[in-house]
Amino acid sequence: MVRGIFMIRVGRSNASNSKRGGLAVRWAIAAAVAISAALPAAAQTQMRVADWRAEGPKGLVITYKVAPAARTTFRAAARKTLLPRLETLRAKGSLASYRVLANRYIDAATWDMMVVLDFKNAAELARWRTVEEAAPGGLSPDMLTLLQSAETAPGELLRARTAVPKAGDPKPVYLVIPYDYMVSTDEYLRYVDGYLLPQVDGWLDAGALTSYGVYLPRYAAGRNWASLLVLAYRGDAGLASRDRVTNEVRTRLTKTSPEWKAFSENKTNIRVERQPIVADEILP
Numbered sequence: 001m002v003r004g005i006f007m008i009r010v011g012r013s014n015a016s017n018s019k020r021g022g023l024a025v026r027w028a029i030a031a032a033v034a035i036s037a038a039l040p041a042a043a044q045t046q047m048r049v050a051d052w053r054a055e056g057p058k059g060l061v062i063t064y065k066v067a068p069a070a071r072t073t074f075r076a077a078a079r080k081t082l083l084p085r086l087e088t089l090r091a092k093g094s095l096a097s098y099r100v101l102a103n104r105y106i107d108a109a110t111w112d113m114m115v116v117l118d119f120k121n122a123a124e125l126a127r128w129r130t131v132e133e134a135a136p137g138g139l140s141p142d143m144l145t146l147l148q149s150a151e152t153a154p155g156e157l158l159r160a161r162t163a164v165p166k167a168g169d170p171k172p173v174y175l176v177i178p179y180d181y182m183v184s185t186d187e188y189l190r191y192v193d194g195y196l197l198p199q200v201d202g203w204l205d206a207g208a209l210t211s212y213g214v215y216l217p218r219y220a221a222g223r224n225w226a227s228l229l230v231l232a233y234r235g236d237a238g239l240a241s242r243d244r245v246t247n248e249v250r251t252r253l254t255k256t257s258p259e260w261k262a263f264s265e266n267k268t269n270i271r272v273e274r275q276p277i278v279a280d281e282i283l284p
Contacts, residue, residue, distance in 0.1 A: 056122030057154035057218045061228075062137055063111035070146040071112055075102055078113065078282050081140040085131075086117070094124045101174055101230075101279040110277050111151075114176070116215075118157060125154070153223065159192060159214035163204050170235030172210050172281065175242070178274035180226035185216065191270050195263035200231070202249035208238045225274065239278070 066074045078100060086098040099116040115138065119125040131138055137150050181188050192214055200212045210232045217223075233239040253260040 056125070057156055058119050058122050058125055059155045059157060059215060060115075060117040060119075060125065060128065061153045061155050061215065061217070062115045062117070063151050064113045064115075064137065064139075064147060065149045066112050066146045067148060068106050071106070074112065074143060074146050075282060077140060077143045077146070078102075079284060081143065082115070082138055083282065083284055085135070085138060086115075089131075093120060094127065096120050100282040101176070102282050104278045104280055107275075107277070109275060113282070114279065151223070153217040154219060155215040155217040157213055157215055158189070159197065160212065161201065161204060162211040163207075163209065165210075169210065170237070172232040172234065173236055173239045174279040174281070175231045175233060175239060176277040176279055177229040177231075178225040178227065178276075179229060179271045180274065181271040183270055188270065191263060191267070194259055195267060196229075198253055198257065198260050199246070199249055202252070203231070203245050206245050206249065208233060208241050208245045210234050210238075227271070230279075 064074070083100065086095060086100070089095040090098060096118045098118070101114045101116070103110060103112050103114075117125075117128075119128070136144060137147070137152065139147065181191075183191070196214075200209065203209045204212065212231055215228075220226075233242070250264070254264070
């Protein structure tokens with residue numbers, strides 16, 4: 001079975017009260033810079049599979065599981081130690097971008113925290129081993145004592161699009177949907193381009209999403225997921241509009257795109273949807 005990862009890149013936000021307004025503006029500017037550095041000028045990524053296969057991986061997706069009683073402490077420690085560590089790597093030029101997500105709810109079957117790292121190149125990812133030697137998973141000693149399990153997947157950003165930020169945008173809410181898929185990488189990407197992207201482009205254009213992206217992993221055999229579709233919704237209101245916007249876009253595509261309709265009718269032969277996860281970004 002071939003496996004893949006879908007991930008999203010969105011801008012950071014901060015509290016909007018007057019005392020921290022200046023900090024919020026600085027975060028918005030930093031987010032815009034991070035997005036422009038991570039994506040082409042058109043805010044869209046389309047990487048050929050041949051190019052992907054010719055290069056080493058440039059990203060990592062790490063998931064962590066802790067006991068329910070440790071969730072609050074683990075998040076606080078991530079703000080105190082993990083975020084500064086990742087920001088230092090970004091400032092030094094090793095990381096192009098990073099994202100730290102926390103599962104909003106207690107759930108024994110899923111992860112509690114996910115870290116997505118995009119390195120400048122494969123050589124910079126290889127240097128992550130020096131971090132692993134001193135801090136497995138990038139975690140401090142107090143975080144490691146709370147850890148029950150972790151999984152690391154080298155991966156690649158193959159498809160992505162980010163909406164132009166708007167004034168007053170709420171903090172994004174992430175929906176992470178695991179999938180299995182049962183076809184080759186080439187076939188799966190044809191499905192992504194023909195079925196998934198027309199939908200998520202429609203959701204983004206409708207204002208429900210702030211961004212989306214598609215990662216594929218390397219060395220994926222034996223993992224307990226095949227792909228992750230992570231959608232960054234425009235706040236809780238955007239997430240609440242999911243069913244309505246999904247139905248509207250699918251109805252339009254069914255009427256206007258025979259190619260999309262054919263993919264839709266055959267999608268059960270390509271992938272199986274697993275349990276979704278609602279997540280929030282951990283910020284300083």
